[in-house]
Amino acid sequence: MELDFQTFKSTYYRYKSIYEDLLAKTCKYLNIQADLIVSVTICDNNFIQEMNKEYRNIDRPTDVISFAFMDNDKMMKKMLHTSGSLALGDIYISYEKASEQAKEYSHTMKREFSFLFVHGLLHLLGYDHMSKEEEDIMFPLQEKILSL
Numbered sequence: 001m002e003l004d005f006q007t008f009k010s011t012y013y014r015y016k017s018i019y020e021d022l023l024a025k026t027c028k029y030l031n032i033q034a035d036l037i038v039s040v041t042i043c044d045n046n047f048i049q050e051m052n053k054e055y056r057n058i059d060r061p062t063d064v065i066s067f068a069f070m071d072n073d074k075m076m077k078k079m080l081h082t083s084g085s086l087a088l089g090d091i092y093i094s095y096e097k098a099s100e101q102a103k104e105y106s107h108t109m110k111r112e113f114s115f116l117f118v119h120g121l122l123h124l125l126g127y128d129h130m131s132k133e134e135e136d137i138m139f140p141l142q143e144k145i146l147s148l
Contacts, residue, residue, distance in 0.1 A: 007042040025148045034086040048094040063097040064116040066123040073126045091120035
């Protein structure tokens with residue numbers, strides 16, 4: 001597994017090892033055989049708002065946004081369970097939104113940043129929450145991974 005980690009603020013580099021651990025736990029729990037490559041950028045609200053506006057036509061900051069490199073879920077799921085490297089995509093996390101949400105939900109910063117990473121990672125792995133059925137799969141899976 002490889003985690004390409006970038007941040008606009010050096011204080012957030014401490015999350016790199018947490019994210020590497022969460023990536024490993026996710027792969028183990030989901031029995032993923034591929035050697036995953038994931039890019040994570042911790043950015044500010046202005047940056048993520050521009051991404052959200054350009055790619056989703058939503059002109060406001062969001063907490064996390066993911067860009068999967070593969071859009072063929074069937075092919076990706078097959079590749080996850082074979083050996084070899086697989087570049088999944090990019091995850092962007094707003095440290096400002098994460099901070100706001102940690103306070104709002106009475107979470108620690110570590111818990112909120114971890115939750116947002118796992119949420120983004122599951123999107124890269126083909127999970128979604130656009131319907132109640134998808135939500136009923138993705139949300140408990142997030143919590144399970146965070147509890148490992």
